[in-house]
Amino acid sequence: MAIRDGLARGLRRDDALLAVVFLAVSLVQVLLQPVEVLWLPGSRWFGPLLVVVSVLPLAWRRSRPVAAALAGAALWWVPTDGFLYLGYVTAILLLFAVGRWGGGGRPAVAAVGWALLSGTSGIVAIEQAHDRLVPLVFDVDLREHLAALRLPGSDALLSAAGFWVVILVPYAVGRLMAAQQRVSDERVVAEREAARRSAVEQERARIVRELHDVVGHEVTLMSIQSEAAAQALRHAPERAAQPVEAVRETAHRASRELRAILDLLGDGELPVVPDERGLQELADRAARLGIANRLSVVGDPWSDAPRHWLAVNRIVQECLTNAGRHAPGEEVDLRLEWSPAGVSVRASNPVPAPAPGGSPHLGRGVPGMQERARSLGGTLEVGHVAGHFVVTAWLPAEEGRR
Template sequence: MPFVLPREPGLPPVTWTAYAFTTLGVLPLVWRRRRPVLVLVVILLVGGVYRVAVDGPGQPLPYAGLMAFYTVALRCPGRVRAWVGAGSVAVVAASVGLSTGTARELSFTLFCAGAAYALGRLQYTRQAYTAAVEDRAAQLERTHRIEAEQAAARERARIAREMHDVLSHAVSIMIVQAEAGPVAVRRAPERAEAAFEAISETGREAMAQLRTMLGVLRETDGPEPREPQPGVAALPALLERVRRGGPEVVYEESGGAAGLPAAVDTAVYRIVQEALTNVLKHARARRVSVRLHHGDGELSVTVTDDGRGPGGGRGGAGGAAGWASGGGGGAAGGGHGLIGIGERAAAHGGTAWCGPRRDGPGFEVRAVLVTSRPEVGS
């Protein structure tokens, strides 16, 4: 204000030198974020020269020095802050000694410098906290995006398995029945009629299951009727359709048949369905055996046939056998069907195996699914 308001009579007028030094004491603040220590040193030197060599108006308040000291506390590492703090205390003590030399002025100046330093450290903590929160939010967003992409991939794989199981099984039965139809028309007309009925029934069931899956995917304004996914209870009807295709099918179920979880119930049906589809497509078997055994907390599914086996061109087996766990394929070079059997078993904490029978010609698919989880602490 002494540069703006008229000065009292008897005081020397303001000079351009005083204007210049006052400006130099503020202008370095433009670079305070890039060179905080250098800016503080320049401001203190300009202020000292102003006080000693220039007959300026009054005693300017050290706002520029406090801002520079605040920036040092905000941006400099601990060792630099320690050296700057010690030097600032020495400069303040010398300045007070040249001025009034009173403890009152010394304590007031040190208090102002300490307050500026404390504000700088508080601002540093606030900025670090804000940066950490923003980084965490960005990481959570990336994590959520990755989880959403993984969930979409898992859902696509599940839908692909369901579509493969439904269509492959239905088309295989229809092809087998259609190929047997002309022969049956010439030799046994009554069997030809049964073959055409099996084709029609298989097609209708496949369409019904496809409508169910597509209805889940389709977004509609109102609820659509839903049918439960087939399970163990639907196996007799499935086996009956396969019998109409030619091979004799034997079904056995042993052990304490308790209620199965819905997901396991459907997985068992799909595993048997895929195994029978492979039999119809590749094995040329005359007899197929389907066995279910309910054990202690697990369910084993075994499908065997007396067909050509992997050495006879069995599709999907590739002439080898292997374990399928954790979503891996059932055999070296296995097709999607055997891979799907392994994935279904692994999804329920189990394993699957496929390969040539050990007790004779043919092929065997065996899967073990966990039906109950052990209790914590047991």
């Protein structure tokens, strides 16, 4: 039962169909033109047996190539007065399968060796059978038939050489294809590993960007309010409670944002993103905490573009953070323009120009904003214009919206 179940599991439908076709053709052949053992006159039963033993293993040539080749060559050593028309084709398929799927180890080499030994023994056995049987046969017709089977020495050697070619060449071709497949598989594995490493790096960049956008903004607000609280404690202690409370609220908000980021990183889903009202609340909160700003929106904001809204929110948040950090007390002018083609974001605030030959320290914020824009197929540029630090972003609409 276990052997039968194992054979059934290893059976491939296409190989089974091939075996059935070869089996049917070969059985028809031996019924019309019997194949008998040379030293057993009247052994018509041997033809069907030879067909079954030699051809049926084709059904397992890929799932069990070594066993199929060993079984298929089991009767090649028997000298017969004929041959199967599909015999050489069957041998080629079996030995190719050993090279292609047999693994190339000792079992595969043993299968090839057994096929060579069995087939060569059959060629030699025909010679020996002729020498022993022809003198003993009294039937004239049978004696002439056996005499016709005799292979001269040179022809026997040529026949054996041809048989070896039939065995070794398909095996070698199979081995070559197996080696090529291994190289291809290794290349695929290497590409997958490279893609995995790239995905890990992208995920790290995403984590850093999210943490920077959220924590950096809230920490900047806490820094501004802490400075206000310190000033109040020195000059008007009764007014210190408000900035201290603002610091506490900001810290709680930062904690909630961090938990949201952890949830985002855990399931890969977009977090709840703000709409126009949420963006206005972001600007109002920054203004209450000391970052003056003016937000204007032109056009009809999209209601079904979460990735664009998240990018716009983070860009505006980073612009407010940079202004509070590098240009405290200056007003930030924020302008959004929505159109069917996309959304543009422009942020401008007065800031001292960089020293001659120097450049502003951009940190991680600006590269993070640029990466967000690129992820949507857009652009983001920064620079100093007439004493203002200006951020300009363009986020094109997705194809279905244009």
